[in-house]
Amino acid sequence: MKVLGIDIRHSGLKGCVVDTAEGKMLSDCISTPPLEETIPHKVLAQLHQVVNKEFQWEGPVGCAFPAPVHRGIVLSTKRIHESWVDANTEQLFSEITDNPVSVINDTDATGLAEMQFGAGQHQEGLTIVLTINSGMGSSLFFNGQLIPNTELGFIEIQGTTAAEHATNTVRKKDVLRQESWTSRLQIVLDNFEKIFHPRLFILCGQLSSPPPKVFPFIKINTPLKAASFPGEAKIVGAAMAAARGSSRPAYPPNT
Numbered sequence: 001m002k003v004l005g006i007d008i009r010h011s012g013l014k015g016c017v018v019d020t021a022e023g024k025m026l027s028d029c030i031s032t033p034p035l036e037e038t039i040p041h042k043v044l045a046q047l048h049q050v051v052n053k054e055f056q057w058e059g060p061v062g063c064a065f066p067a068p069v070h071r072g073i074v075l076s077t078k079r080i081h082e083s084w085v086d087a088n089t090e091q092l093f094s095e096i097t098d099n100p101v102s103v104i105n106d107t108d109a110t111g112l113a114e115m116q117f118g119a120g121q122h123q124e125g126l127t128i129v130l131t132i133n134s135g136m137g138s139s140l141f142f143n144g145q146l147i148p149n150t151e152l153g154f155i156e157i158q159g160t161t162a163a164e165h166a167t168n169t170v171r172k173k174d175v176l177r178q179e180s181w182t183s184r185l186q187i188v189l190d191n192f193e194k195i196f197h198p199r200l201f202i203l204c205g206q207l208s209s210p211p212p213k214v215f216p217f218i219k220i221n222t223p224l225k226a227a228s229f230p231g232e233a234k235i236v237g238a239a240m241a242a243a244r245g246s247s248r249p250a251y252p253p254n255t
Helices: 040-054 089-097 106-117 162-166 168-173 178-196 233-244
Strands: 002-009 012-019 061-065 101-105 126-132 136-142 145-147 200-205 224-226
Touching: 002 040, 002 106, 002 233, 012 040, 012 233, 040 089, 061 089, 061 106, 061 233, 089 101, 101 106, 101 233, 106 126, 106 136, 106 145, 106 200, 106 233, 126 178, 136 162, 162 168, 162 178, 168 178
Parallel strands: 002 061, 061 101, 126 200, 200 224
Antiparallel strands: 002 012, 126 136, 136 145
């Protein structure tokens, strides 16, 4: 199925047409200028520009959004403007583009692509996918099924959050050598290991390329893999969610 996948982020929107069955990008990616603010009307204006002007798209659209989203409703806004709380993104995005739009948490989108076409293929049990860049995103899968909207980066470890403990931003701020930084990451992984007992960690972002420089310093019991999806995982995962309807929770909703 062909779906237009869009990654919504502070540095601007980025999108391309995706073959969701193969996990392949079928067009060049189109990017917008960085967002000065992530307030709704500015995001909507850029989305309209990408979908209706640049691609002139008619069909399903999948959006990776930097916040937890339940049935299109934004649950919290630690990584985007607070005015998005309780907004129905799927309704807003569908109205502005005149297309059916599915919205999924951006790290969950990364995880979908990685589990289907990357390092998580055929993995059983619990898998934790961590994206470590300026922040720490997480997505959890059990027997390949997404457990949506986890925010493991906000778990408290040694008096601070996991994200504040071991992101790339912290590494640069504290001028940490690679060994020191990865020892902090090991503390984070140790804690996650004791809480969740996963069968696999997959590391995305700064730590996935090239992994040989980082992985030898990480000593944990759980197997560890670098992300291996060969493309824009958020865009492809968002398109996959739109095609499958997997932006909906894997568990029965309470309402």
